[in-house]
Amino acid sequence: MSKYLYVYTLSLQNVLQRRASLLMDRVGGIATLLALYFFWSSIFKDSATVAGYPKAQMLTYVLMMSLLRSLVFTGRGWEVVGEISSGRLSNYLIRPIRYLGYCLSLDLAQKTVHCAAAVFEISILILVLGAPFHIPQSPQTWVLFPIIATFSTLLFFLLEFLVASLAFWTSESGGPLFCFDLLVQFLAGAFFPLDVLPRALQAALYMTPFPYLVFFPIDVYLERAPTEMALKVLATQGAWLVVVGMAAATVWRRGLRNYAAEGG
Amino acid sequence: MPAIEISDLTKEFRVPEKNPGLWNAAKSLLRRRFRAIPAVTGLNFSIQEGELVGFLGANGAGKTTTLKMLSGLLHPSSGTANVLGYTPWQRRTAFQKQFSLVMGHRTQLWWELPAQETFRLNQEIYEIPDAQYRATVEELVELLELRDCMSIPVKKLSLGQRMKAELAVSILHRPKLLLLDEPTLGLDVVMQKKIRQFILEYNRRYRATILLTSHNMDDVVELCPRVILIDHGRLLYDGSLRQVVERYAPHKVIRADFNEAVSPVELARIGRIAQYQGTRAVLEVPRGEVSPRAADLLTHFPVADLTIEETPIQEVVRRLFTQAPSKAAPRG
Structure with a gap:
């Protein structure tokens, strides 16, 4: 276990070392946040509720979305693809360390820094703009939401790992991950709450793991549904974790058999 | 084991x-x-x-x-x-x-x-x-x-x-x-x-x-x-x-210094000329014929100094891999 902890601290140093790249990432995130924030604010000028959301809830959705973006969507997919197709993966395969655990440690370091930054940004926004922000009332929410957010994080991590593993077969490699990145944020509800969509589309989406990444977790946070609903979200996330985890493990194992350890 | x-x-x-x-x-x-x-x-x-x-x-x-x-x-x-x-x-x-x-x-x-x-x-x-x-x-x-x-x-x-x-x-x-x-x-x-x-x-x-x-x-x-x-x-x-x-170098190398410049045309009968600088030459001689050729060299040329060496390993291996594989001898 201590090896992964060490990878984590090393990676933390590395993230902080690359100040410019961190700053760029944050600026990009803030821009998206502000755009969505002002977009929804202006819509709420004319009406008190939109698609069943009062103003405070919708703006909280936007702010929490920004937090979850930093927590959930900072994957290592592109690095995994790069390491597979360039053959740098060999470096890990010959050492007594598990690549998945190694990646997760790296990713957690990234998430730590980004979440800290997101919390800071959101607090500023609430203070400066006087943004209305929903604070959960029920103690169940305070217990359940952190667990659900953790599950979201793991679920995205495994999903992205699964898609990135396809690089073992597609030698041009980036394709599947590119499509995934393009769609996942939209399907997860990282731009707007999914229940503004037509019912049929919603029903279809709820059959996939994506809404469990952002939409349902924020729904739980906003306490729009009863506690049973929160438990159901948690259970479904758990089921998806098992399914995606097994798929990722299988694909990875088969991929390794196919691995050409490219380069020199 | x-x-x-x-x-x-x-x-x-x-x-x-x-x-x-x-x-x-x-x-x-x-x-x-x-x-x-x-x-x-x-x-x-x-x-x-x-x-x-x-x-x-x-x-x-x-x-x-x-x-x-x-x-x-x-x-x-x-x-x-x-x-x-x-x-x-x-x-x-x-x-x-x-x-x-x-x-x-x-x-x-x-x-x-x-x-x-x-x-x-x-x-x-x-x-x-x-x-x-x-x-x-x-x-x-x-x-x-x-x-x-x-x-x-x-x-x-x-x-x-x-x-x-x-x-x-x-x-x-x-x-x-x-x-x-x-x-x-x-x-x-x-x-x-x-x-x-x-x-x-x-x-x-x-x-x-x-x-x-x-x-x-x-x-x-x-x-x-x-x-x-x-x-x-x-x-x-x-x-x-x-x-x-020994196995892959068919030649040995004779290095010779001469008291006066010698003709490359005459030298060629001793062996293949790998280097020639007038009073100095490097010759490749088939392994089995080193002694008679060296004797010939000593008798008929104004030799000041002479050494017989193996082909450098670098050279042998380089040749081995520039040769067509079929020509290379079977494994030993």
Whole structure:
């Protein structure tokens, strides 16, 4: 276990070392946040509720979305693809360390820094703009939401790992991950709450793991549904974790058999 | 028990086949055809514990592919390998803790951070006890003169410094088996020498088995009593380095200094002229006829000085790999 902890601290140093790249990432995130924030604010000028959301809830959705973006969507997919197709993966395969655990440690370091930054940004926004922000009332929410957010994080991590593993077969490699990145944020509800969509589309989406990444977790946070609903979200996330985890493990194992350890 | 034993090891790669041109590119989008390219074919050899063996071959001969199978990176298409008592591609932790693969053009050091951070990381990964870690680092830093490099970000190190750090970090766990792929690639002569001394020292001190590939013949001549030559994925020769010369060099070399300039036309009857500078010449003479030809030279030319030498190993191996493989003698 201590090896992964060490990878984590090393990676933390590395993230902080690359100040410019961190700053760029944050600026990009803030821009998206502000755009969505002002977009929804202006819509709420004319009406008190939109698609069943009062103003405070919708703006909280936007702010929490920004937090979850930093927590959930900072994957290592592109690095995994790069390491597979360039053959740098060999470096890990010959050492007594598990690549998945190694990646997760790296990713957690990234998430730590980004979440800290997101919390800071959101607090500023609430203070400066006087943004209305929903604070959960029920103690169940305070217990359940952190667990659900953790599950979201793991679920995205495994999903992205699964898609990135396809690089073992597609030698041009980036394709599947590119499509995934393009769609996942939209399907997860990282731009707007999914229940503004037509019912049929919603029903279809709820059959996939994506809404469990952002939409349902924020729904739980906003306490729009009863506690049973929160438990159901948690259970479904758990089921998806098992399914995606097994798929990722299988694909990875088969991929390794196919691995050409490219380069020199 | 041998440290490495492989039998009938074979690896084929499937590569997509594409004919030139846009039309064929479009066709290959729909139906891709694959061709099997043999990289290693029916390779057999065994290496005893503590041996230092040179693994030679032209580019694309299959050296790196073999090293990758021995380190468990690639599954062979067929055949078996037993490395330190394990099947490498099962990637057992106990196996991985006992060997190291160093590739001259690859780095495992964290680029942005000082080398010592990767050292510490490897301590964790290989679960090296603190006391042993400190002792090993101290020893390596001393031997490889790394003291000044340890706290500088790796990206700021020179290639030579980085290579030394690379070697050091790869043997922190004192592997019993070291697979080195071009360890002196791109290094200057002084640095090459240091790396070689170090490899030899490591081999002696820990009775480590070392298999090394290099295009630098000095590496091989100075380090490896035994060489394994492969060509087009097949074993060409496995035996002592000295015997490579006897077996594959059909000529000996006569160097002669003359008191006065001699005619190259007349010299040509002694042997093939490899170098000629008026009063000095280097001649290649068929192995079996060295004595009569040398006598002829001494009698009929104003010889001041004369030496008879073996063809340099570098030369022999270079010729071996520029020859068509069919011409090369069968394996010995």
